[in-house]
Amino acid sequence: MLEVGIVGGSGYGAIELIRLLNQHRQVSIKYIFSHSKAGEDIKNSYPHLQDNVKLPFTTLDVENVECDLVFFATPSNVSKHFIAQLLDRNIKVIDLSGDFRIKNPQVYKSYYGEKPAEQTYLNQSNYSLAEWSHVNQKTTNLIANPGCFPTATLLALYPLITNELINHDHIIIDAKTGVSGAGRSLSQNVHYGEVNENLSAYKLGSHKHIPEIEQYLSELTHSNIKVTFTPHLIPMTRGILTTIYVDLSSDVSNQYIHQLFEKTYEDKPFVRIRQLGEFPKTKEVLGSNYCDIGIYVDEERNKAIIVSVIDNLVKGASGQAIQNLNKLYGFKENEGLDLLPVYP
Incomplete structure (x- = not known):
């Protein structure tokens, strides 16, 4: 049985890890670390776990x-202070924060406003x-x-960009997210009175996920790709919807592109391609x-x-982390993750 620890145990991402790992037949949670709540029972913060988690x-x-x-x-600026010691003790790490996503330390500092991790560990990290x-x-x-945001965006762009079907100079990403993406800490912008019956764009041109998206796309294409990315906060708890606009580099039909996506993801259990003319809603992936x-495809305009x-807390965070754990140790990719969405 694989034994794991979770740092940041009182946050939403950790609670999703606990929920999902509770279904995992190959993993046992040994530690739940939280500096701010050390010594407390987890049920005091999350009563819904009182019969399942005794740590x-x-x-x-x-x-x-x-x-x-x-x-x-x-949050960022935590894991990089512990990585060296853990790796030296042969303890593997899956980091859900942004500390090791960006390989260029200057870019990291520009977007995160913090000192980057040591280059040795930036080079060693596997963006997965x-x-x-x-x-x-x-x-x-x-x-x-x-x-x-990068998960939802990159999975959508991968078939087009790897098959050289789009103009690299004109990628527009319009993204909407629920408030849980901001974490559990209090802040004015996710206060009920601010977010309810409201819709707002935020961090235009400065969002931390911009360089992450650009870095991955640039690596795929061996070129320097820039994107236009606008995130929006919407009054719901969970979920991300991205609408991505691209110019096609050749004349292709709606049917051709649809078949390309189906072929690309035919052996990927967690990516579902909708039928032509059908478009997904966030509720349809909730909790999964x-x-x-x-x-x-707008065939007339060649766009x-x-x-x-995705559910931002599952596929966008903890679910993908467990999927990566499964791949790392050779478990079935859907182990602990074979859960239907919650609907309605």
Whole structure:
């Protein structure tokens, strides 16, 4: 049985890890670390777990940690302070924060406003978009789990960009997210009175996920790709919907592109391609590790519109982290994740 620890145990990402790992037949949770709630029973913060999770919150003391892998479900600027010690003790890490996603330290500092991790560990980290990653137990020690917006975006763009079907200079990403993406900490912009009956764009040109999207697309194409990305906050708890607009580089039909997406993802259990003329809604993936994608090609204008939806806390965070764990250790990819969406 694989033993794991979770850092940032009182946050939404950690609670989703606990929920999903509770269904995992190959993994046992040994530690739940939370500095702010150390010594408290988890049921005090999350009563819905009182019959399933008996572990208390504890403080992370790396020297006394004995397990196979640690998840960091923390904000940025936390995991990079512990990575070296954990890796030195042969404990693998899956980091759900942004500390190891961006390889260029100057770009990281520009977007995150913080000192980057040591370049040695940035180079060592494996940015693992689970459907297309190459991780294994022998050679991978540090996984940088993708962000929620990049996950929805990159899965939608992958078939088009790898088949050289789009103009690299004109990629527009219009994204909507629920408030849980901001975490559990209090802030004015997610206060009920601010977000209810409201819709707002935020962090235009400065969102942390912009360089992450650009880095991955640039690596795929061996070129320098820039995107236009606008996130919006909407009054719902969970979910992301991205609408992506691209110019096609050749004349192709709606049917051709649809078949391309179906072929690309035919052996990927968590990506579902909708029928032609059908477009997904966030409610249809709620609580699941699915990414649902719908495609429209404007044949007259030679443009494509891709709609991609995920649950930001599952496929956009904890679910994908477990999917990466499964790939890392050679478990069935859907182990612990074979859950239907919650509807309505």
